[in-house]
Amino acid sequence: MQQLLLLVAFLLPAGAEAGKIIGGQEARPHSRPYMAYLLIQSPGRRSTCGGFLVREDFVMTAAHCWGSTINVILGAHNIRQQERTQQRISVLRAIRHPGYNQQRLLNDIMLLQLENRARRNQFVRPVALPQSQIRLSPGSLCTVAGWGLVSQQRRTDTLQDVQLRVQRDQECSRRFNTFNGQTQICVGNQRERKSAFLGDSGGPMVCNNVAQGIVSYGSRSGTPPGVYTRVSSFLSWINSTMRRFTQQHSPPVSMAQKATT
Template sequence: MLILILLPMAFLLELSPSEIIGGHEAQPHSRPYMAYLAIWHGNNSSFCGGFLVAKNFVLTAAHCNGDKIIVVLGAHNITKNESSQQVIPVRCQHPHQDYDKESHNNDIMLLELESKASLNGDVGLIPLPVAHQQMPPGNVCSVAGWGRTSAYNNLSSDTLQEADVEVMPDSACPRNRRGIYHDYNPSTMMCVGKKEKGKSSFKGDSGGPLVCQQTAQGIVSWGSEMGTPPAVYTRVSTFIPWIRKTMRMLQP
């Protein structure tokens, strides 16, 4: 176990664009697919979420890239040396070739791990959806992460937080030229979270999965600066051919 990954809170304050607001602490290890990504850009550090889709692959957002990434699997309290944790460096980062950091389009990345995870009760895989499957508005899904729980401070959560969020129609993320959703692309993105409920992913949750009917239908991507829902998720089903092709190409 690499103790250096059990990070002090000072590490956790450098956040990537997207936390759980209005949620609650998850039952420890109830989401064995969850991955915590410790990311370095030179001397600067940040973190993201991700999820295990094969023994040696984690899926996350493309904007969670870095010079170096170390994945922690089997974690609940990320500041503690839990016996359930598996700490595995990333061998190679594979962002989507058409990722656009300005529009957030194609915000998806596969991380190839240096070694295979050991699957057990605390570390497991999550299924991916069928290619181009649509998740109709009104479906209630869930999101989880270690990100900030309020827009009014920089404190992230030591423990995994979760919230139920509703899939919204694309019209709930209107592409008004001056609105925050002007780059919303319904073919590659999902609009998630009812404004009245006040529950959403936020800063630090980027890369984590939107789980609908026990499959990873979305990836936390971007949203409002104040964490007001709806937030925007990468639509995983659109990218199933790319995911499968990339994993086949990299398998020994």
């Protein structure tokens, strides 16, 4: 079995080794208004991940992108510039799935409750989630987007995207002994040099305008296929978690106020 590579990127100096979306191209600016760029601070290290806005007050990402402090940038195309379209919001609460297994990378999904609600506009807008647990058919064409390094010598500051096809579960079962087809999706044709890579963790795989997958892990060489968390398998947890923590964060209402509403 090939070694696994968590697709989280550490904040490295120019010239340090890292990767990017392989075989993709620069996305049309602000064509993916749900994209989020995560700045993660943990004891002794800083790192970055992708994510995506699923409601004005929640961003979804991979559980392995957890940190003690996380800040989210929405509405960005070039993450090195202070674009007027950008909204920078602190994370109030990072909620990893209770079944997350760090060793086997199972249930690799996390919700980030934002300190303040995002302002919805043409540059910042949530993406739709699946409405049912219907599985994607092998061959389905989807798009993955993220930020990363172009090469060992040069950064890419702008959002990149790439089109990938869903593969049969067997393609990932043969490569990764941790793969679970019930909660994960196998994505990317091994005959094509196209895949997500370092720095793309937590970003969405969008199929027909619905976020069906979350970038989770792949091979160290960046050779497809890669493994994505299957969003539809977690709909009950997603909905109940957002409902529960929204209620906890709501401002108190007096009985007099309730009587007049």
